[in-house]
Amino acid sequence: MENKKLQELTEKLYAEGLSKGREEAERMVSEAEAKAAALVAEAEAKAAVIVKEAEAKAAEIKKNNETEVTLATRQVVAALKENITNLVVAKTTAPAVHATLLDVEFVKEMLLGVARGWNGEGVTLEAILPAEMKAKFDAETEGAVKALLSAGVEVGYSEKVKSGFKVAPKEGGYYISFTEEDFSALLAEYMKEKITKMLY
Numbered sequence: 330m331e332n333k334k335l336q337e338l339t340e341k342l343y344a345e346g347l348s349k350g351r352e353e354a355e356r357m358v359s360e361a362e363a364k365a366a367a368l369v370a371e372a373e374a375k376a377a378v379i380v381k382e383a384e385a386k387a388a389e390i391k392k393n394n395e396t397e398v399t400l401a402t403r404q405v406v407a408a409l410k411e412n413i414t415n416l417v418v419a420k421t422t423a424p425a426v427h428a429t430l431l432d433v434e435f436v437k438e439m440l441l442g443v444a445r446g447w448n449g450e451g452v453t454l455e456a457i458l459p460a461e462m463k464a465k466f467d468a469e470t471e472g473a474v475k476a477l478l479s480a481g482v483e484v485g486y487s488e489k490v491k492s493g494f495k496v497a498p499k500e501g502g503y504y505i506s507f508t509e510e511d512f513s514a515l516l517a518e519y520m521k522e523k524i525t526k527m528l529y
Contacts, residue, residue, distance in 0.1 A: 436462070490508065
């Protein structure tokens with residue numbers, strides 16, 4: 330009988346231990362599943378934040394690139410318009426300016442106008458003309474040099490002056506330039522606005 334009691338007690342202890350072990354195992358599995366679910370939820374939340382930040386950064390980069398492309402396009406169009414305008418101005422004005430500045434009568438009248446408008450009383454001016462104009466200037470207008478001299482302008486020639494002329498006080502120090510480039514630049518500023526309106 331004692332054996333039977335001992336066996337019953339052993340079986341009872343075994344059943345209780347087994348039950349407690351199962352309960353403990355179930356509790357541990359439940360805790361592990363809860364921790365795993367919390368880790369997964371936390372990882373998903375972090376991943377969602379990272380994706381959202383990446384999307385915002387990509388949208389910002391796209392917007393910046395579009396802005397830069399738009400700005401660059403406007404600059405290219407403006408530069409192209411400016412170049413076309415400058416080309417049209419140069420093609421329309423350069424031949425007329427060149428021909429005018431090789432016209433002896435025009436140059437003489439310009440020099441006389443400069444001499445009349447000069448403020449320096451008793452200052453002799455020196456006009457420097459292109460060397461290629463010497464023969465033409467002397468031959469075509471015999472009185473031109475005399476008229477200029479009586480107005481206080483001495484005429485000289487230089488290889489450095491290609492067209493137009495430069496005027497300076499005879500003592501030097503500074504000069505006023507009336508070269509083809511100067512007239513073209515002056516005329517271009519006047520013509521640029523008109524041609525831009527015509528073209529665009």
